[in-house]
Amino acid sequence: MSPMATALRAGWARGLVELRQSFTNGADLWGHFFWPSLMVVVTYFLRDVSFGGSGFLLGTLVLPSILGMNASMAMVSMSQQLTADREDGTLLRAKATPNGMTTLLLGKVVSVSGGLVVDLAVFLVPAMVLVPGLAVGPGSWPTLAWVLALGLLATLPLGAVLGSVFTSVRAQGLITLPILGLIGISGVFYPVTAMPQWVQWVAQSAPVYWLGLGMRSALLPDSAAAVEIGGSWRHAETVAVLGVWAVLGLLVAPVVLRRMARRESGSTVAGRRERALGRVG
């Protein structure tokens, strides 16, 4: 077997083990079910609120947008897990193993994506029952699938970059804030057309907005496109913007990851450990 095939197989197996682990311990299980359940509750309370004079209910608009938001949060998971892996020496272990970095990253992609699909289902299945006005047909699932795949391609490498740049779990907390802000203006909980023009431009530069738009195009009736910018689902633009982020991420991530990996050694891991213990003690 070639080294690449070995790494692919080991990475896939690694991802499955990590995925299984995330469903067999309390803290991770809580993460998998708490947020999606909370979102179901939010959507349920918004089901009767109408959005201006559009004739659409806010709950209906919000449901697919939340799917988009959750998908873009995979970026944060990726980033947090990489930082945690660096702190506890998992990354250095990968560096000491042949093709270990490739295996580690592949494993992360598999476990983060797999976890995300479960999270999306935990939210989508009950929400679809509770919220009226969706137009789910045979065309919905292929659209949902390509938007999700392209979205992950755009956000996971970005997450890897963030995870390499921010060296501590603490710094990770800081980057979550601007991301939450971005989600706030990205038309997830309220249509972006109700926002000032400049906010709309900021929102449209980030993947979150386009993931939400793509999800809405998959699950809402075509008439709902009237609420969107330009009154259209803008699939071409969605592919273009997410595509640019994907290319950018895939170009930058290997460089940043390699730089980060190069700096890892036993003493750097030990140093971080001592600092971490110093913080606690």
Added chain:
Amino acid sequence: MSTGHTVLDVEGLRMRYGDNDVLRDVTFRARQGEVLALLGPNGAGKTTTIEILEGFRNRSAGRVDVLGSDPAHADEGWRARVGVVLQSWRDHGKWRVRELLAHLGSCYACYSTDRVARPWDADDLVAAVGLTEHAGKKIRTLSGGQRRRLDVAIGIVGRPELLFLDEPTAGFDPEARREFHDLVRDLAARHETTVLLTTHDLAEAEKLADRIVVLDGGRIIADGTAAELARLIAGQDEVRWVRDGRAFEVSTADSTAFAFDLFRRYGDTVTDLEVRRSSLEDTYLALVRKAEVSR
């Protein structure tokens, strides 16, 4: 003694941070199957040296050849032939012992050769490091000693030709230490693995190593077998005796010749003869002291 070819060749290695030289002109070699101990007080540069050889750290100057490659530019095939056990690991806490060994082992499968079958079978390896009854346990629930044995197991899962051990037995109880020493000796003898270990424990170096390289203040101050090192410092043996009711004490490089001469001159009036050979510990302390004075 090992007669294999050179697998580790370091010449004029220098490491400098700013104006501070951490390593100065470090030169040594290791042959296949040899167990080499890098001995020195804390801060001597042992970890820096081993990290450069592991390919985890760039050097400032000097030539380094590990298994025929420069570790700073070595590829994944080289990585598969090298095993690394660092001072403190706490990774993969959610994984189970056997599961992790099988997973990491699978990364070595494509580097298996006719001579070296890689990886080491996970069950055999778990047994070899005495963790069979903990094979299904989550790694974060292991005790310190068990965790350390797992670290060693991970270091050798790819059946390395060269194994780096950085302070391998720190925190071991005497029983665990003895078992660990047996494991390392077995690796070197049976599997022809070359071992480079760092330690500040002289007894460990003496017990395990074919050869000891003493590092202090970033310099090598001695390099040889335990016996050679002991001989290096003269005037260390202490000879005591009693003659005519008076006690005498003399330090000498050659205690045997001294005692012979003593009896020739005084015959059976010499009583209570006592010879204390210089211990390796005395030698080591004297070496470090001497190096510190001349610095």
